[in-house]
Amino acid sequence: MTPGTLAAALPQFAPLLDPSALLATGGAVDGLQTAARVLAEGIGKGAVYFTIAVGLTLVFGLMGVLNFAHGAVAMVGAYLGGLVLVLVVGANTGTLATILVFFVALALVFAVTTAAGSAMEVALIRPIYDRTPTYQILLTFGVSLIIEELARIILTLRGIQPDPQWQAPMATAPDVLLGRTQLFGVGVRRLYLFEIAIGAVVAVAVWAFLTKTLYGLYIRAGSEDTEMVQALGIDVRQAFTVVFGVGTGLAAVGGVLLMWDPIWGPSVLLSIDVLLYAFVVVIIGGLGSFTGTLVAAGIVGVADSVTTWLFTTGIVTFPGLSEVTIFLLLVVMLIIRPQGLYGVEEVGGH
Amino acid sequence: MIVGFLLYPLAYEALLATPAAPFAEAFLPAITFMVVVLYMGLFAMSFDFVSGYTGYLSFGHAAFYGTGAYFVVLAANGQVPGVPEGTPFMITLLLGAALAGLLALVIGSVSFRLTGVYFAMITLGFAQVIYELIRSWGYVSTNPTEGATVSGDALAIGVPYVDALSLDVGRLTGESVENLLGLGIDLSATVVSYYALGIVVVVCYFAMQRILHSPFGRVMIAIRENEERARAVGYATYRFKLAAFAVSGFFGAIAGGIFAAYSRSVAPDGTFYFLVTADALITTIVGGFGTLAGPVYGTLFNQGLEDVLSTESGGIATLLREGLPESVLQADLFGVSLELFVNTAVDGRAPLYLGIVFVLFVLFVPNGILGTLRDRLGGTVGKRLPDHLRRYLR
Numbered sequence: 001m002t003p004g005t006l007a008a009a010l011p012q013f014a015p016l017l018d019p020s021a022l023l024a025t026g027g028a029v030d031g032l033q034t035a036a037r038v039l040a041e042g043i044g045k046g047a048v049y050f051t052i053a054v055g056l057t058l059v060f061g062l063m064g065v066l067n068f069a070h071g072a073v074a075m076v077g078a079y080l081g082g083l084v085l086v087l088v089v090g091a092n093t094g095t096l097a098t099i100l101v102f103f104v105a106l107a108l109v110f111a112v113t114t115a116a117g118s119a120m121e122v123a124l125i126r127p128i129y130d131r132t133p134t135y136q137i138l139l140t141f142g143v144s145l146i147i148e149e150l151a152r153i154i155l156t157l158r159g160i161q162p163d164p165q166w167q168a169p170m171a172t173a174p175d176v177l178l179g180r181t182q183l184f185g186v187g188v189r190r191l192y193l194f195e196i197a198i199g200a201v202v203a204v205a206v207w208a209f210l211t212k213t214l215y216g217l218y219i220r221a222g223s224e225d226t227e228m229v230q231a232l233g234i235d236v237r238q239a240f241t242v243v244f245g246v247g248t249g250l251a252a253v254g255g256v257l258l259m260w261d262p263i264w265g266p267s268v269l270l271s272i273d274v275l276l277y278a279f280v281v282v283i284i285g286g287l288g289s290f291t292g293t294l295v296a297a298g299i300v301g302v303a304d305s306v307t308t309w310l311f312t313t314g315i316v317t318f319p320g321l322s323e324v325t326i327f328l329l330l331v332v333m334l335i336i337r338p339q340g341l342y343g344v345e346e347v348g349g350h
Numbered sequence: 351m352i353v354g355f356l357l358y359p360l361a362y363e364a365l366l367a368t369p370a371a372p373f374a375e376a377f378l379p380a381i382t383f384m385v386v387v388l389y390m391g392l393f394a395m396s397f398d399f400v401s402g403y404t405g406y407l408s409f410g411h412a413a414f415y416g417t418g419a420y421f422v423v424l425a426a427n428g429q430v431p432g433v434p435e436g437t438p439f440m441i442t443l444l445l446g447a448a449l450a451g452l453l454a455l456v457i458g459s460v461s462f463r464l465t466g467v468y469f470a471m472i473t474l475g476f477a478q479v480i481y482e483l484i485r486s487w488g489y490v491s492t493n494p495t496e497g498a499t500v501s502g503d504a505l506a507i508g509v510p511y512v513d514a515l516s517l518d519v520g521r522l523t524g525e526s527v528e529n530l531l532g533l534g535i536d537l538s539a540t541v542v543s544y545y546a547l548g549i550v551v552v553v554c555y556f557a558m559q560r561i562l563h564s565p566f567g568r569v570m571i572a573i574r575e576n577e578e579r580a581r582a583v584g585y586a587t588y589r590f591k592l593a594a595f596a597v598s599g600f601f602g603a604i605a606g607g608i609f610a611a612y613s614r615s616v617a618p619d620g621t622f623y624f625l626v627t628a629d630a631l632i633t634t635i636v637g638g639f640g641t642l643a644g645p646v647y648g649t650l651f652n653q654g655l656e657d658v659l660s661t662e663s664g665g666i667a668t669l670l671r672e673g674l675p676e677s678v679l680q681a682d683l684f685g686v687s688l689e690l691f692v693n694t695a696v697d698g699r700a701p702l703y704l705g706i707v708f709v710l711f712v713l714f715v716p717n718g719i720l721g722t723l724r725d726r727l728g729g730t731v732g733k734r735l736p737d738h739l740r741r742y743l744r
Contacts, residue, residue, distance in 0.1 A: 066467050127713060133466060134407055138635055139712045141628065145705030153699065157690065272624070276478065283471050320486035327482065330475040331460075338464050338472075 037188060038309045039302060044192025046301025047199025048264075051257050052274055053281035053293050054206055055250030061223040061288030062243050065125065065136045070251045071275025072144035073113055076151065077255025078266035080112070081105045082169030085259070095174040106198075106256050110249040117248025121241045144271065151268050166266045173260040191260065198257055202250070203294060210290060215242055223288050251278075280330045286343020295341055300326055355548060358384060359541045377666070379650075379657040381540045382521065385612060387646070387653045388547045390629065392554055393605035394637070394645030397630040399558050400598035402640035403567065404591055405574035406462070409470040409627055410477025411602055413457070414450040416484065416622035418603025419610040421446030424490070426500045435502070438510035439611055447603040454599025458592045474624065481622040497617030505611040507546040519543040519612050547608050554601050559642055561597060570594050574640070632708050638718030647719050655707075656700040667696045 056070045084105035089098050124143065128135050160166055177194055180187040210216035218239040221229045230236050254274070258264040264273075281300050285292025307322040318324075333340065359381055379387070397411045421430065425442035428435030433442060461472045484494065491498040504523035508516030518525045519542070526539045537545075561567055569590045572580040581587050610616050620626065629652070630645070637648025658666050670692050715722055720731070727734035 124709070124713070131716065135712055135716065137407070137467070137470070138631070139709060141631075142705050142709035142712060145632075145701055146709065149699060149702030149705060153702070276474075276624070279471060279474070283468075287467070318486055320482040323482040324479055324486075327475050327478040331472060331479060334464060334468060334472040334475065335460055338468050 034309075038305050040188045041192055042302030042305035043298060044189070044195050044301070045304050046298040047192075047196045048254070048257055048261065049277060049281050049300050050199050050294055050297035051202050052251065052254035053278040053285075053297060054202065054290070055247035055254070056278045057282045057285065057288055057290065057293045058206070058219065058250070059244055059247035060282065061290075062219045062226075063222075063240050064133055065140070065244075066133070066287075067244075067247065068137055068141035068275065069120075069144040069147065070140075070247075070278055071271040071273070072147040072151075073117070073248050073251040074255035074258070074274045074278075075266070075268060075271040076147060077109050077113060077252025078259045078264075078270060079151065079155075079166070079255075080109045080252070081256030082166060082259045082266050084108060085172045086168045089172040098172060098174045102256075102260075106253060109252045109256050113252035114245040114249035116245075118241050118245030120248070121244035125244065126237070126240075144275075148268055148271050155268070169259045170262065170265060177260065195257060195261070199297075202253065206250070206290065209246070215239055219243055277326070280326055283330055283340055284333045286340025289340065289342040292340055292342030300329065303329060352552060355384075359537075359544060377658055379654045381538075381544055383653045383657040385521075385540065385544050385547060387649050388544065388551050389605050389609040389612065390633070390653070391646035391649040392551045392608070393602055393626075394630040394633045394649055395555065395558060395642055396598045396600075396602035396605060397627070398634045398639065398642060398645045399562070399601065400594050401631075402634065402642075402644075403562060403570045403574060404594050405577075406465070406591065406595075407470040407631075408473050408595070408598070409624075409631075410457070410473035410475070411598075411630060412622050412624065412626035413473075413477040413480050414454060414599040414602035415606035415609075415626060416480070416616075416618070417450040417453055417599075418443070418446045418606030419616045419621045420484065420490070420498070420606075421449055421603070422505070422607040422610040423498050423500055423614075423616050426502055426505060427498070429489070438516075439505035439507065440510045443604060443607040443611075446607050447600045450603030450606075451596045451600040454596045455592060458595035462588055462591045462595070474627075477622065477627070478624065481618055481624070484622055485618045495618065497615060497620070499615040500610075505614075507550060507608070507611070517542055517546040519546050519608075520614055521612065523614065543612055547612060550604065550608050554604055555642065555646075558597075558601060562642060566590070566593070632704065634718075636708060636711050636718055638721035638724075639716075641718065641720040641724065644718050644720035651707075651719070652700070652704060655704055659696060659700045659703065667692055670696070 052074060056067060059065055059067050081102075085098075085101060088101045093101070120143065124139060125136060128139060155166075173191075177191045179190055181190050181193065208216075210219060218229065218234055218236070221234075222236060222239065226236060255266075255270070258270065258274070259266055264270060277300070281296045282288075282293055284299065285294070285296030303325055304322050307316075307325045310316045311319065311321050362378060362381065365378070393411075393415050396414070397408060401407050401411075422439070422442055424430050425433045425437060425446070426435075426439070430442075433445065457473065457476045461469055461476070464472055484490065487494050504518035504520050504525075506516035506518045510516075521540055521543065523539070525542050526537060562570070569580065569585050569587075572583075572585070573587050573591060577587055606621060609621075633648030633652050634645045635648070636651055637646065638644025660667075711718065717725060723731055727738060
């Protein structure tokens, strides 16, 4: 979906997608302002990428399981969150109430998917820990196939077309988030500020979970040396279940966050896009590293917004620039420093 | 197995003439699906060649499949420099495969410094970069996201420059044979293409099998089982892995090339995309990881399932719709009529059932169809089956 067709389909987003609004009009101050705006947008995108990827890195850090169903869960999260909003929010619901409903939806979706993720760990992944990690990749990939097809069936039965974006939840986005706000003389889209705020909350919550709770201790210890943790009498299996559940829940939170973003929007195809971006972020940051994911999400977000800006202003005429740059970042990082920015050499080195 | 593939079209045509035709149409794969088994089977085999035998999961294998497919189409349209328009298909096929082999050397030389998950990810990264580049490469056609089409004559499989020993392929453009050798057997264009593609696949299969049974193949297995020990014994494992990857890329490109020749068009999503690799991966696991013929069985299973669940050649949905009485079809099922349920949850839903089967295979039959069969029989099926049969027949 190109920005043009999206703008035609959703007139209220047209100002967001208008490339001329991004054009630098010359002059040092303007140039600086454009740079600041592109940077701010990059951080906004980075916040989204972080929310999507952090669950993946938690699960990998402790268990060495690369969860291929992560994207599918985010897709389900986007739909569930959208469902709650469409059901509750009406035409005359106030802005504050809408945002409140958004957070309720976020919490609800997190709870449901965390439970589902824990159940999945117990039922499907637990039996195959003793096999090579390849089988865990394969299993979760199979699960993602099943989730996607079930989503397609349900959406078709309910008369919501599966492939094009589902636009009802986007329409519930409050008008406040659609405009720009002046920040130090730079006009920044409020939606990005909103995403940065949520990303920050998620980051702080995960950080607190990792450093202040007992399970966080298990995770940090477990990613250093699982066998030693087990030898100390800690029930690593139970920790696995909890962490896998939380990781799945965080994927769904990322999905809910995408629901209002005109660049993403809920569709079944979201599943694979999200998965690939999450992989890029966690690998650049170092699989299993929380700090790494945070930094890498920022890098990928800024790279994304800079390349998008280069393309929309016509400086570079190559349409796939943003995607190519991001995957090139992945390849270059793996060549220079396979363990990623903050990764430990041996974690998951199997 | 080869005999089965040889006789299948004739048996299928014969069955369609009998009263059992509706059931044959519903449950047996049509010839068009069997053609897919051939090229996807070959691609899955090439994936298994490196991933199943050296243990390195190549998540970007679609890059080679796509290279072969695009090279063939571009060469047929005279768009490849140095390859004039009208060069026989067999030559462009080999050139494309060689190019993919070189590409594999380049990707592999960087990737094989990594192992496990990291190797899978870097190959995926390379493939996605190439995919995005191809999607935006205006040289291919005016609309590169849609891909390109062969504009000229049909492509022929056979001996180059010898017209009598070549067969045109393609569902609509291929040759058809009437009254074969005076036996009164007519072969449609699809069936002729099926045999022509089949010859290529069989040749590739034996070539790969030959390599795997050579000392080189033994080293590949040694790397899979214990790379450190293989290195300690004195093998330069890096070079062996690289060579295996190049060979695998070569055959993957041949699979892409015959696909392009048959379908006469290529699109980035059907060739270079991550999900093409995923298809090969799934069918390989179902058929048997580390058994060269296994992926073909897996693809056969996959295509059989897709055929049964699609309406294109009278699948199970058609059978239900026509066979069940109207009152049953309109029956209410949680607010949805049974007919609507059949239309949405059965028709064309192969990925769902394949996903379920795949998960069950990973959990309970990790060696796949052929691998498990071999474990049970204690050797390859061809060698062991006669003994077992004799024991039961006595």
